[in-house]
Amino acid sequence: MASIKDVAQKAGVGVGTVSRVLNNSGYVSDETREKIEEAMKNLQYTPNELARNLYHKKSGIIAVLVPTVEIPFFAELVHNIEAELYNEGFKIMLCNTDKAHNAELEYLDMLNRHIVDGVITGVHSLDVEEYKKIKKPIVAFDRYLGEDIPVVAVDHKEGGRLAAEILLKNGCKKIVHFRGSTAVESPYHERHFEFARIMKEQGVECFDYELAWNKFDLEYYKYAVKDLFDRLDEWEFDGIFGTDLVAIECMNEVIRRHKKVPKDVKCVAYDGTYITQIVEPSVTSIVQPTKELAKEAARLICELVNGKTYKNEKVTLGVSVRKGRTTIE
Amino acid sequence: MASIKDVAQKAGVGVGTVSRVLNNSGYVSDETREKIEEAMKNLQYTPNELARNLYHKKSGIIAVLVPTVEIPFFAELVHNIEAELYNEGFKIMLCNTDKAHNAELEYLDMLNRHIVDGVITGVHSLDVEEYKKIKKPIVAFDRYLGEDIPVVAVDHKEGGRLAAEILLKNGCKKIVHFRGSTAVESPYHERHFEFARIMKEQGVECFDYELAWNKFDLEYYKYAVKDLFDRLDEWEFDGIFGTDLVAIECMNEVIRRHKKVPKDVKCVAYDGTYITQIVEPSVTSIVQPTKELAKEAARLICELVNGKTYKNEKVTLGVSVRKGRTTIE
Numbered sequence: 001m002a003s004i005k006d007v008a009q010k011a012g013v014g015v016g017t018v019s020r021v022l023n024n025s026g027y028v029s030d031e032t033r034e035k036i037e038e039a040m041k042n043l044q045y046t047p048n049e050l051a052r053n054l055y056h057k058k059s060g061i062i063a064v065l066v067p068t069v070e071i072p073f074f075a076e077l078v079h080n081i082e083a084e085l086y087n088e089g090f091k092i093m094l095c096n097t098d099k100a101h102n103a104e105l106e107y108l109d110m111l112n113r114h115i116v117d118g119v120i121t122g123v124h125s126l127d128v129e130e131y132k133k134i135k136k137p138i139v140a141f142d143r144y145l146g147e148d149i150p151v152v153a154v155d156h157k158e159g160g161r162l163a164a165e166i167l168l169k170n171g172c173k174k175i176v177h178f179r180g181s182t183a184v185e186s187p188y189h190e191r192h193f194e195f196a197r198i199m200k201e202q203g204v205e206c207f208d209y210e211l212a213w214n215k216f217d218l219e220y221y222k223y224a225v226k227d228l229f230d231r232l233d234e235w236e237f238d239g240i241f242g243t244d245l246v247a248i249e250c251m252n253e254v255i256r257r258h259k260k261v262p263k264d265v266k267c268v269a270y271d272g273t274y275i276t277q278i279v280e281p282s283v284t285s286i287v288q289p290t291k292e293l294a295k296e297a298a299r300l301i302c303e304l305v306n307g308k309t310y311k312n313e314k315v316t317l318g319v320s321v322r323k324g325r326t327t328i329e
Numbered sequence: 330m331a332s333i334k335d336v337a338q339k340a341g342v343g344v345g346t347v348s349r350v351l352n353n354s355g356y357v358s359d360e361t362r363e364k365i366e367e368a369m370k371n372l373q374y375t376p377n378e379l380a381r382n383l384y385h386k387k388s389g390i391i392a393v394l395v396p397t398v399e400i401p402f403f404a405e406l407v408h409n410i411e412a413e414l415y416n417e418g419f420k421i422m423l424c425n426t427d428k429a430h431n432a433e434l435e436y437l438d439m440l441n442r443h444i445v446d447g448v449i450t451g452v453h454s455l456d457v458e459e460y461k462k463i464k465k466p467i468v469a470f471d472r473y474l475g476e477d478i479p480v481v482a483v484d485h486k487e488g489g490r491l492a493a494e495i496l497l498k499n500g501c502k503k504i505v506h507f508r509g510s511t512a513v514e515s516p517y518h519e520r521h522f523e524f525a526r527i528m529k530e531q532g533v534e535c536f537d538y539e540l541a542w543n544k545f546d547l548e549y550y551k552y553a554v555k556d557l558f559d560r561l562d563e564w565e566f567d568g569i570f571g572t573d574l575v576a577i578e579c580m581n582e583v584i585r586r587h588k589k590v591p592k593d594v595k596c597v598a599y600d601g602t603y604i605t606q607i608v609e610p611s612v613t614s615i616v617q618p619t620k621e622l623a624k625e626a627a628r629l630i631c632e633l634v635n636g637k638t639y640k641n642e643k644v645t646l647g648v649s650v651r652k653g654r655t656t657i658e
Contacts (some may be wrong), residue, residue, distance in 0.1 A: 060444075061390075061422065069404045070603070079399050083428040091444075093390065094423040099412040115389075115420075218603045245607065252609050274399070274547045278574065279608050280581050 002043035010039040058117055061091050062301055063107045065121040068096045071216045072244065072273035073290070074122060077141070080294030081120060088302050090117070097123045098214070111136040118301045121145075124184040125214055137304030139297050143186050150304075150313035152296045153187040159286045159319040160194030163268045166284060166321070167239045168198075169329045170266045174205045174235070176228065176250065178242030181213035191270065195241060207235065211246065221246045225253050240267040244276050247283060251326065267326035281325035292317050331372035339368040387446055390420050391630055392436045394450040397425040400545045401573065401602035402619070403451060406470070409623030410449060417631050419446070426452045427543070440465040447630045450474075453513040454543055466633035468626050472515050479633075479642035481625045482516040488615045488648040489523030492597045495613060495650070496568045497527070498658045499595045503534045503564070505557065505579065507571030510542035520599065524570060536564065540575065550575045554582050569596040573605050576612060580655065596655035610654035621646050 004022075008015045013032060020026040021036045028036075039045070062085055066074040082092045093116055097103045104125055110116045111134060118137035131138065131145040138145065142153045167175060177199075179192045199206050209228050212220065224246060240250050247269040254265045261267060261281055269276050272285030296315045304310070333351075337344045342361060349355040350365045357365075368374070391414055395403040411421045422445055426432045433454055439445045440463060447466035460467065460474040467474065471482045496504060506528075508521045528535050538557050541549065553575060569579050576598040583594045590596060590610055598605050601616030625644045633639070 064423075068408055069398045070401070070408050072399070072401075072404075075398045075401075075404045078423070079397055079425050082423060082425055086428060086432065091422050091424070091439075093420050094393075094407070094411060095420070096408050096411055099415060103415065110420075218606060248607050252607070255609050275604065275607065277547060278577050278581070278604060280584050 002040075002045040004045075006043055007036065007039045007045050010043060011035045058305075059115055060089065061093050061116045062305075063093045063095060063110060063116040063119045065095045065097055065104060065107055065119065065123045067123055067125075067214060067216050068098045069094070070096075072275050073271045073288070076273055076290040077122060077294055080291050081298055084294050084298035085301075088298065090302070097125055098216070105130060108134055108138075111138075117305045120297050120301055123214075124186060128185075137301055139300045139304065141293070141297060142188055143184065147312045148310070150300045150310045150315065151187070152293055152300065152315045152317075154288050154293070154317050154319050156188050156191035156319075157194045159270060159288075160191030161198060162319065162321055163191070163241050163270065163286050164195045164198040166268050166327055166329075167241065167266060168202055168204065170239070170262070170327050171329075172204065172239030172266055174237045175199065175207070175239035175241060176232075176237045177206045177208050178224075178240075178246045178250070179208055179210045180243075181211055183213040207232065207237065216245075218245065218249070221249045225249045229253065238265055240265065242270065244269045244271045244273050244283070244285070248275065248279055251279075251283065262326050262328050266328070272322055276322075276324060284324040284327040285322045287320045287322050289317055289320070331374040333374075335372055336365065336368045336374050339372060340364045387634075388444055389418065390422050390445045391634075392422045392424060392439060392445040392448045394424045394426055394433060394436055394448065394452045396452055396454075396543060396545050397427045398423070399425075401604050402600045402617070405602055405619040406451060406623055409620050410627055413623050413627035414630075417627065419631070426454055427545070434459060437463055437467075440467075446634045449626050449630055452543075453515060457514075466630055468629045468633065470622070470626060471517055472513065476641050477639070479629045479639045479644065480516070481622055481629065481644045481646075483617050483622070483646050483648050485517050485520035485648075486523045488599060488617075489520030490527060491648065491650055492520070492570050492599065492615050493524045493527040495597050495656055495658075496570065496595060497531055497533065499568070499591070499656050500658075501533065501568030501595055503566045504528065504536070504568035504570060505561075505566045506535045506537050507553075507569075507575050507579070508537055508539045509572075510540055512542040536561065536566065545574075547574065547578070550578045554578045558582065567594055569594065571599065573598045573600045573602050573612070573614070577604065577608055580608075580612065591655050591657050595657070601651055605651075605653060613653040613656040614651045616649045616651050618646055618649070 004015055004018050008018045017028060018036055020028050021033055064078055064081055066078060069075045069078050085092055095103055095107045104123055111119060120139045122141035124143055128145055138149045140149050140151045144151060180188050196206060211224060240247055247267055251261055251267045255261060259265055267283055269283040269285045272287030276283040276285045333344055333347050337347045346357060347365055349357050350362055393407055393410055395407060398404045398407050414421055424432055424436045433452055440448060449468045451470035453472055457474055467478045469478050469480045473480060509517055525535060540553060569576055576596055580590055580596045584590060588594055596612055598612045598614045601614030605612040605614045
């Protein structure tokens, strides 16, 4: 395999000049640059990227941490983050943190070991204190991790309000409200607070079901819905509010118990990923704009990698309503 | 920040000795090793992993190429591959190739540039000739890429046979059969050949609908189902066979047109990801064992990275049937 010396010799220049062309640093005349590029082509020279990365102290890799890409919301997010970062010249290292207790910590440690240039984290498992120790580029998705770490999230309060208004307009009087775990501090709780506040104000009864922390698989949601019906006993509801998968599973159980959707029971899902559109009836949803969320997270991590710093930065994006056929009005 | 020299000085040994400990190469007495580890701890020394990777000519990263993790089958596969490789000490670089025409080629090139140690490819977009040029660790998922590249796939012929038998047992006489694109050479065609062969043998009419190459999003499947109904004209069918998402979309269209599933129309899906279990009725499926497929792909890439070679290696795994409520018998 050709070395940098071979290239220098063939082009009739010094190794330092070839290095300047490879690293795009310092002045090299156009004529010399062309000669070097010609020599590289003739010799089929492939620069050792690891060596170049070492020189630049950059790996060109951003770690992306999510609980699991098996959940459609995280799949959409990861897909869009990867596409955004690809356009900025970065590759992503994917970590599904659900598989191992200490995986999150291990990926954060890769920042220190120069394996990745930055981390975008969408997981809610590690102690905030661990993040505060790390003075490297980190962007948080939907979680507060300290004043140096920018947060990207949607306006969850607005999302909660929109969901409440739809169910009220549809005349719901008794609603099952699936809540995220209160074990972590996250902007997502705002939707639950706002939803509950409005319902209380309007005199609508809510049955709150708090989901377990960091569990996202279908098996768990099936269990939760079964558990819900056991706990409800004779209490009959006419409205459902929860994230896509649990809302769908609850709606299906209603249908299996021979009730009609939307005639007897209305349903509003939160997130609005494609799965709300592959079920019958399609589910009215509060949609998180995953493409724009990914864009903002990618922008922020690129800025941090390039040396910019932030204090208490929070980027908040709007949500939208996509009407399905689980509501009438 | 402490350097390797600082560590050597503090431990009272040479830099070479520290290097041997870091790289776990050559003899170092237990006593000396302890002294060095103690010095590293005291100085909070973090080895520069990039430099170590350069020394070992290993990055510890495997690139995983799929069309997009937004498709549940690929999400399951990626999730499981990542978990398997994590246990073997590898991280994964994820590439969704649907975003850019030349992304696949760029990731293959990273093998040459020592950014990744191996590639597991589950995409069907690049010319086979490109793969033949690369003499590096590559494992193909569901595709023939040359004799040096091991293939992991399920027994698609068996899958086609099982699907055909279920629909026959349910008395179907006119079946819509969604086929994968014939633009690429893949083991998956075997399920279509076997399915069509059995149906012909049994005198059952099939309407074959060939799906576009490398299109996997819901929008496309919605279009395809609409296009199918336009083309069918007055031809009425009583059975559906296709991959999860398109089978579900077709079933939903049947329901929207006021037919009953499974009474009027039966449905069998191929892949059997979780989405076949979140729709009503849940879809009878031929299930690909994504966990085992991931395990085999991970095992093979690790072996190749460690220097093993293969000729015409093909690992074939069995499929299973998961009965849903879209069939009766």
